[in-house]
Amino acid sequence: MKISNVVIVGGGTAGWLTAALLVRTLGKGLNITLVESDQVGTIGVGEATIPPIVDFNRALGIDEQRFLKATNGTIKLGIEFENWTAQGESYMHAFGSVGKNLAFCDFHHLWLRSRALGNVKSYGHYALNARVAAANKFAKLNNIPGTNLPGIAYAYHFDAGLYAKLLRSVSEEQGVVRTQGFIEQVTTDDDSGFVKSLTLANGKVITGDLFIDCSGLAGLLIDKALNTGFEDWSHYLPCDRAVAVPSESAPMIKPYTRSIARTAGWQWQIPLQHRMGNGLVYSSKYISDDEATAQLLDGLDTKPLDSPRVIRFKTGRRLKQWHKNVVSIGLSSGFLEPLESTSIHLIQTAATRLVKFFPNNGINQVEVDEFNRQSKAEYECVRDFIILHYKINQRQDTKFWRDCQRMDIPQTLVNKIRLFRETGKVFTNVNELFSDIAWQQVLIGQGVIPQDYHPIADTLTEQQVTELMNNLDTLIERTVKDLPSHQQFFA
Secondary structure, eight states, X not given: OBOOEEEEEXXXXXXXXXXXXXXXXXXXXXXEEEEEOTTSOOOOOOOBOOTHHHHHHHHXXXXXXXXXXXXXXXXXXXXXXXXXXXXXXXXXXXXXXXSOOBTTBOHHHHHHHHHHTTOOOOGGGGOHXXXXXXXTBOOOOSBOTTSSSBOOOOEEEOOHHHHHHHHHHHHHHTTOEEEEOOEEEEEEOTTTOOEEEEEETTSOEEEOSEEEEOOGGGOIIIIIITOOOEEEOTTTOOOOEEEEEEEEOOSSOOSSEEEEXXXXXXXXXXXXXXXXXXXXXXXXXXXXXXXXXXXXXXXXXXXXXXXXXXXXXXXXEESOSEETTEEEOGGXXXXXXXXXXXXXXXXXXXXXXXXXXXXXXXXXXXXXXXXXXXXXXXXXXXXXXXXXXXXXXXXXXXXXXXXXXXXXXXXXXXXXXXXXXXXXXXXXXXXXXXXXXXXXXXHHHTTOOOSOOOGGGGGXXXXXXXXXXXXXXXXXXXXXXXXXXXXXXXX
16 A cells, blocks of 8 residues: 555644754655644653754755754753762763874873873763863854864754644745644554544544654654563663753853752753753652752752642553554653763654655654664664663762662663773764763763773874873864854854
8 A cells, every 4th residue: 555645643842853954855745634632731841852863954955054043042052060070070972073092092091191191181072072062052063173183063952832833834845734633532543453544533533544642742643552572771760750940041151051960860951042942861760850840949049930740650661662554753762861962863764764765655663673773783783882881880878879870770781881991992883872982981971981992002103192182182272272262053
């Protein structure tokens, strides 16, 4: 059966991003309908992203200037993690590269050698992005001037609700049909179990060949209609709630996200042009909703603009992201807390994967199985990277953090931490989201200093190592000095 009619259930970032990509790539052969209800709200706290969104927007034909204006967006160069090792200590997981690699030998091995020789400068000191962020500067820079070293990598902070509006405009311009209405009934085929149609509150019936569930945590199709099943990861990631509130814009708009460890979780600060996004992710086993709300309000840098709201969630993933003729994208497919700003990225990759696996003459189970295998692997890789932050924390001041240090973790992560701790080596799979450099920054940033380093680092003399570090420091300092401020970039 030719797949001609696609029905997307739910708007928001997930629904409209999926619609925009499908109509951009497959629009001429598809009828795309998006059903959303004004009665159903969106969570709308996913306001920080990672660098692949720059190319993704470009692929959708969205001009960057239009995007930043429409979403009140700002630049993001990385995430500053505060108090994750001890109170008052911080490090940055910066986008882009760090230092200069040798053939077969990553830069951090040279830094370890330099450290053994008495260098007291942090690993992050040799990351251009980290230094630019600390100086509150930004400009588009492909390379460090006068060198072939990579320049500045960046992503965005933005208002997720405004981004969804922009994506809706882009989608409708190219032919996506929006239907307003509350879904009262989902009808499935008695024989195949496939979803056949949706019945709205006004009596309208919408039929389709392929349904995309972007209904958020409700999982209207993938869960309630098809009962697909859920893999609970709360034993690895104990936080089960978040309280969020917007506040007034800060006088200085910083080009990075802040992640501040609190007594039983962590607080985010995301600077937009018109306001600050704030939230506290926490475990209800250790503090109450009222305590978390008070902690968040006490930690605000600017005046709140609304009443805080509590969001409950369960960390984990659907056992099948694609089941029968329903593909779940966004929160309907699973939830991972936004510690590394992966929520919107996982929407992008799921929508991209759907385009690559889009069925032609009917849904083929072998294709569905491969789609699900890739989805599972992606979720597990991101899961492990988030668990890493909790597991290797060094705080002793609260039971929450001590329990995180003692908790069981996936064997894949056990092996990765042990390999790095004992040898300084870290290896990632080809399609893993987070690179070797990302793992190095978090491991070293949170105090996991390897006991050894690669022998290639010893092929340089002490003088050569010292000169390399000094030259890198000077290059980065000079580059940062010549850049305009983040505010000037927008002006």
